[in-house]
Amino acid sequence: MTTPHPLRLACIGCGARAQTYTALAAHQPERFQIIAAADPMPARVEKIRQISGRADFRGFSNAEALLAAGKLADVVIIATQDNDHYAPCCRALELGYNVLLEKPIATRAAQVLDIERRARKADRRVMVCFVLRFSAFYRKAKEIINSGALGEIVSIQASEGVEPWHQAHSFVRGHWSVVGKSSPMILSKCCHDTDIVHWLVGRRCKRIASFGSLEFFRAERAPAGAPARCTDGCPVGDTCPYNALRYINEKRAFWLESVFDRAQTATPEEITAWLCTSPWGRCVYRCDNDAVDRQVLAMEFEGGVTGTFTMTAFENGRHLEIYGTRGVLKGGETYRKHFGANLVFLPHEGEPVRYSVKAADGGYESHAGGDPGLVNALYDEMTRPPGAPLEAGIDATVHSHMITFAAEEARLTGRTVAIEEFQKALAKGA
Numbered sequence: 237m238t239t240p241h242p243l244r245l246a247c248i249g250c251g252a253r254a255q256t257y258t259a260l261a262a263h264q265p266e267r268f269q270i271i272a273a274a275d276p277m278p279a280r281v282e283k284i285r286q287i288s289g290r291a292d293f294r295g296f297s298n299a300e301a302l303l304a305a306g307k308l309a310d311v312v313i314i315a316t317q318d319n320d321h322y323a324p325c326c327r328a329l330e331l332g333y334n335v336l337l338e339k340p341i342a343t344r345a346a347q348v349l350d351i352e353r354r355a356r357k358a359d360r361r362v363m364v365c366f367v368l369r370f371s372a373f374y375r376k377a378k379e380i381i382n383s384g385a386l387g388e389i390v391s392i393q394a395s396e397g398v399e400p401w402h403q404a405h406s407f408v409r410g411h412w413s414v415v416g417k418s419s420p421m422i423l424s425k426c427c428h429d430t431d432i433v434h435w436l437v438g439r440r441c442k443r444i445a446s447f448g449s450l451e452f453f454r455a456e457r458a459p460a461g462a463p464a465r466c467t468d469g470c471p472v473g474d475t476c477p478y479n480a481l482r483y484i485n486e487k488r489a490f491w492l493e494s495v496f497d498r499a500q501t502a503t504p505e506e507i508t509a510w511l512c513t514s515p516w517g518r519c520v521y522r523c524d525n526d527a528v529d530r531q532v533l534a535m536e537f538e539g540g541v542t543g544t545f546t547m548t549a550f551e552n553g554r555h556l557e558i559y560g561t562r563g564v565l566k567g568g569e570t571y572r573k574h575f576g577a578n579l580v581f582l583p584h585e586g587e588p589v590r591y592s593v594k595a596a597d598g599g600y601e602s603h604a605g606g607d608p609g610l611v612n613a614l615y616d617e618m619t620r621p622p623g624a625p626l627e628a629g630i631d632a633t634v635h636s637h638m639i640t641f642a643a644e645e646a647r648l649t650g651r652t653v654a655i656e657e658f659q660k661a662l663a664k665g666a
């Protein structure tokens with residue numbers, strides 16, 4: 237497709253995600269120009285300025301200041317924390333921006349529906365950062381399903397193993413540990429998964445039931461004598477897998493980096509001092525967390541397709557099993573690590589077929605190629621002819637969010653929730 241000009245991007249929130257997307261976009265100067273960014277942390281704005289490589293780059297101290305400057309670009313990337321998606325997205329739509337919006341769309345179901353309504357009214361495009369839709373693994377799974385090899389899909393079973401350290405870092409000590417201040421874990425962590433499940437099945441979810449709780453990261457599970465902080469001389473520090481002092485060495489790259497800007501340069505003493513007051517220095521059994529550490533969803537899709545999804549702190553990576561009338565497709569992290577293939581198709585009669593997929597960037601990092609895939613798709617999504625549906629547009633992804641809100645309702649009430657009625661009731665109350 238020919239284009240009148242590269243897409244001009246402005247960025248609200250200059251943290252980890254924004255830096256990933258803008259760095260990928262900067263590699264394609266014929267398609268993207270990064271022209272402005274906002275963040276209360278000047279060093280982060282500076283980082284995006286450097287990534288942009290532009291002398292006319294404009295930096296702002298927050299979302300409000302950038303949006304007060306009028307429409308500076310074609311697309312605004314909203315990559316603030318979850319609770320701070322809604323307000324800048326509404327304002328950006330009013331200003332006539334198209335939006336690349338980090339997931340979740342918003343943390344309240346009514347806000348999600350409101351953004352959908354506003355985007356439609358403003359006739360603007362909102363693309364949601366469901367990077368897994370653009371990853372090599374899930375694209376291959378979708379391709380195999382679309383080939384008809386499985387026959388008719390009957391059931392799907394998916395899981396996400398959050399991994400114990402990740403659970404502790406994000407959902408016990410970190411940003412998403414207190415549900416009332418953030419959002420239910422099934423939304424914050426697993427809206428990717430509910431999105432992928434209904435995208436692969438190709439049908440909407442009608443009814444949902446859910447069970448789950450916080451059982452492990454609780455005060456009564458604390459080892460005898462464990463103090464409030466790992467820096468206070470814990471008697472089991474040497475053997476505890478959650479010892480925060482691990483941030484100094486093997487958990488410095490990525491984990492410490494994601495919450496402490498000077499992670500790469502700080503001395504061990506400086507990190508220890510930081511752990512003495514930071515949430516990430518707390519004993520995992522003595523935090524104020526209430527996010528679940530396990531949850532299961534049972535789903536009924538249109539046409540009687542059934543599905544389950546399991547989220548657990550105590551496994552690593554995503555797994556998938558899709559049962560069809562002609563065969564079964566299985567795959568995920570365990571297959572990749574131990575069986576030399578990412579996906580295996582097992583026809584009910586005949587020989588298995590193994591599939592290995594390579595992420596666009598050659599590894600399983602960057603969400604298995606989903607990050608570069610998303611940035612590549614951003615250009616096409618934003619330059620499609622008017623009215624053409626987007627692959628990860630708001631219309632296609634609100635349902636993924638409604639599944640999570642309905643799941644949480646089901647978990648808390650013990651009821652089976654009919655999603656359409658649940659959504660209608662929300663829309664009435666909005």
Ligand SMILES: NC(=O)c1ccc[n+]([C@@H]2O[C@H](COP(=O)([O-])OP(=O)(O)OC[C@H]3O[C@@H](n4cnc5c(N)ncnc54)[C@H](O)[C@@H]3O)[C@@H](O)[C@H]2O)c1
Nearest residue numbers: 249250251252253274275276298299315316317318338365
């Ligand atoms: N798509 C994915 O796979 C994926 C993966 C991880 C995180 N996320 C989501 O991406 C979002 C960002 O995550 P992150 O890890 O980059 O977070 P982050 O904390 O690294 O970055 C958020 C930034 O927003 C800035 N900010 C706060 N208030 C602001 C304001 N008023 N105006 C402008 N900037 C402001 C913060 O200073 C921070 O730099 C979150 O919603 C998160 O859930 C998505």
